Amino acid sequence: MPRAVVTGAGRGLGAAIARRLAADGFDVVRLDRTPGAAGDDVTACDVSDRSQVDAVASRVGEIDLLVNNAGIWRFAALEDVEPTDFAEVLAVNLGGTFHCTQAFGRGMLDAGRGCIVNVVSIAAAAANPSVGAYGASKAGVLALTRQTALEWGPRGVRANAVGPGLVPTPGTAQVYDDPRVRTVRAGAVPMRRLGTDDDVAGVVSFLASPDAAYVNGQVLYVDGGLSQALMTLLPRPADVPGPHEP
Numbered sequence: 001m002p003r004a005v006v007t008g009a010g011r012g013l014g015a016a017i018a019r020r021l022a023a024d025g026f027d028v029v030r031l032d033r034t035p036g037a038a039g040d041d042v043t044a045c046d047v048s049d050r051s052q053v054d055a056v057a058s059r060v061g062e063i064d065l066l067v068n069n070a071g072i073w074r075f076a077a078l079e080d081v082e083p084t085d086f087a088e089v090l091a092v093n094l095g096g097t098f099h100c101t102q103a104f105g106r107g108m109l110d111a112g113r114g115c116i117v118n119v120v121s122i123a124a125a126a127a128n129p130s131v132g133a134y135g136a137s138k139a140g141v142l143a144l145t146r147q148t149a150l151e152w153g154p155r156g157v158r159a160n161a162v163g164p165g166l167v168p169t170p171g172t173a174q175v176y177d178d179p180r181v182r183t184v185r186a187g188a189v190p191m192r193r194l195g196t197d198d199d200v201a202g203v204v205s206f207l208a209s210p211d212a213a214y215v216n217g218q219v220l221y222v223d224g225g226l227s228q229a230l231m232t233l234l235p236r237p238a239d240v241p242g243p244h245e246p
């Protein structure tokens with residue numbers, strides 16, 4: 001049975017990804033910083049702490065698939081971002097991905113096969129107001145994904161990224177608990193709905209599958225087309241007040 005590790009699997013997208021991979025036939029090891037709420041089958045591991053990651057990796061042993069999903073964000077205007085918050089977001093999102101990639105990737109390199117899927121965000125490519133280090137951290141993970149693909153592809157290890165758009169989860173509840181916010185935000189998405197955790201889990205499943213055997217170093221945005229909606233911001237000439245005729 002193939003084995004997978006999913007980080008941040010205690011709730012939200014990570015929990016859905018772990019469920020989907022288990023349904024796909026993986027033996028899934030679920031890691032989370034705060035395993036208590038999610039039950040006994042979650043192993044405590046703070047991915048920003050290298051010693052914890054190394055200890056868990058040596059206990060878990062060889063795996064076929066690593067999903068770097070654990071992630072955090074802190075809201076503040078750029079001028080108000082606390083340096084400690086900036087550092088923590090980078091330490092978890094980028095540092096955690098690096099630690100797990102190295103710690104679990106060594107076994108993949110020894111085996112000459114393996115697959116890594118990193119969970120980024122549309123914020124990796126588009127600035128998002130008031131999320132401080134988040135976009136920088138996810139852009140960093142995207143760069144690390146390409147780096148991994150380049151260096152480890154020749155040794156049988158693929159690395160790709162999934163970029164969710166707007167998905168209600170426990171972590172985004174403070175935004176999406178308000179039905180008015182859900183409606184307005186869904187209206188901005190070309191598919192006119194928010195994403196679900198299963199939308200994201202399905203794409204992780206695809207990237208981990210033999211169907212994606214020749215996909216390496218890519219990012220697949222799972223956002224209903226939101227990242228392609230830039231031109232909808234432009235008013236059409238007819239919507240601009242005043243004369244338009246030359």
Ligand SMILES: NC(=O)c1ccc[n+]([C@@H]2O[C@H](COP(=O)([O-])OP(=O)(O)OC[C@H]3O[C@@H](n4cnc5c(N)ncnc54)[C@H](O)[C@@H]3O)[C@@H](O)[C@H]2O)c1
Nearest residue numbers: 008010011012013032033046047070071121164167169171
């Ligand atoms: N929900 C969205 O709209 C959305 C959009 C784009 C990207 N993402 C990304 O998807 C991932 C999951 O987000 P979510 O919405 O499910 O969040 P969430 O807060 O609901 O769940 C995140 C999980 O990660 C765990 N975690 C946090 N820091 C950790 C650490 N240092 N070590 C181990 N586990 C840790 C948390 O305990 C939690 O269980 C994140 O990387 C996030 O940036 C989410």
